[in-house]
Amino acid sequence: MQLFREKDLSLYDGESGSRGLYLSILGQVFDVGKGSKHYGPGGGYHFFAGKDASRAFVTGDFTETGLTDDVSDLTPSQVVALFDWLAFYQRDYEPVGRLIGRYYSENGQPTEALRRVEAALAEGLKLKAEAQTQSKRFPSCNSEWSAATGGRVWCSTASGGVHRDWVGVPRKLFSPGSSRSRCVCVQSSDPTELDNPNLQVYEGCPPLAQSCTIKSF
Numbered sequence: 303m304q305l306f307r308e309k310d311l312s313l314y315d316g317e318s319g320s321r322g323l324y325l326s327i328l329g330q331v332f333d334v335g336k337g338s339k340h341y342g343p344g345g346g347y348h349f350f351a352g353k354d355a356s357r358a359f360v361t362g363d364f365t366e367t368g369l370t371d372d373v374s375d376l377t378p379s380q381v382v383a384l385f386d387w388l389a390f391y392q393r394d395y396e397p398v399g400r401l402i403g404r405y406y407s408e409n410g411q412p413t414e415a416l417r418r419v420e421a422a423l424a425e426g427l428k429l430k431a432e433a434q435t436q437s438k439r440f441p442s443c444n445s446e447w448s449a450a451t452g453g454r455v456w457c458s459t460a461s462g463g464v465h466r467d468w469v470g471v472p473r474k475l476f477s478p479g480s481s482r483s484r485c486v487c488v489q490s491s492d493p494t495e496l497d498n499p500n501l502q503v504y505e506g507c508p509p510l511a512q513s514c515t516i517k518s519f
């Protein structure tokens with residue numbers, strides 16, 4: 303494992319006379335020579351070569367200011383997406399070292415900034431797991447709208463992309479602190495769910511109907 307300074311890494315940009323084709327993400331340097339069609343001169347992602355532009359992997363901002371290793375303003379879920387890219391490079395390319403700077407110290411030790419990004423990752427993974435649990439518990443309804451007949455929401459064993467062995471009944475789900483609602487399917491066999499104060503029946507729809515016609519979404 304080699305330690306690179308920023309100016310050393312910039313010599314690995316794949317241009318003629320350069321030392322190779324490397325890039326860095328969160329301070330981990332990879333040899334991306336076998337992806338030269340992407341990262342080499344003329345490639346669509348040449349701007350990643352010879353530097354650490356971690357932020358741009360999730361923002362898609364490939365301008366000079368966007369191509370930075372500073373990810374301190376990213377949301378926890380963006381940080382999860384950034385680590386997905388890191389995992390991609392670990393899987394597909396050869397690691398060659400660490401970049402001294404924001405994420406690794408002079409002797410290659412993780413910095414405080416790296417610890418903070420890792421904490422954001424942990425937070426993002428927690429939020430993602432909670433969202434997944436929530437979407438399994440309250441899968442979204444199917445919905446359709448027609449000018450002639452108005453709207454309809456209904457539940458099925460795969461609505462919301464959640465494959466399950468129950469159909470459920472449509473309810474408006476209000477998120478706490480918001481006046482907006484969305485249609486979710488609730489297991490009618492579970493009386494505690496039907497009493498949930500964040501859930502409301504659709505006006506004019508029988509409480510155990512699997513499909514409801516509605517005036518507006």
Ligand code: HEM
Nearest residue numbers: 334337339340341346347350358359360361362363394395
């Ligand atoms: C945040 C925005 C984006 C980022 C950071 C990004 C990044 C990348 C990177 C790093 C690669 C090379 C992967 C490798 O080493 O094999 C790649 C490949 C590719 N990207 Fe993107 N990309 C973005 C958006 C897009 C969009 C919007 C499109 C299409 C409209 C696109 C189409 C492609 C294609 C076609 C390839 C080549 C796949 C292959 O030949 O294996 N990318 N992208």
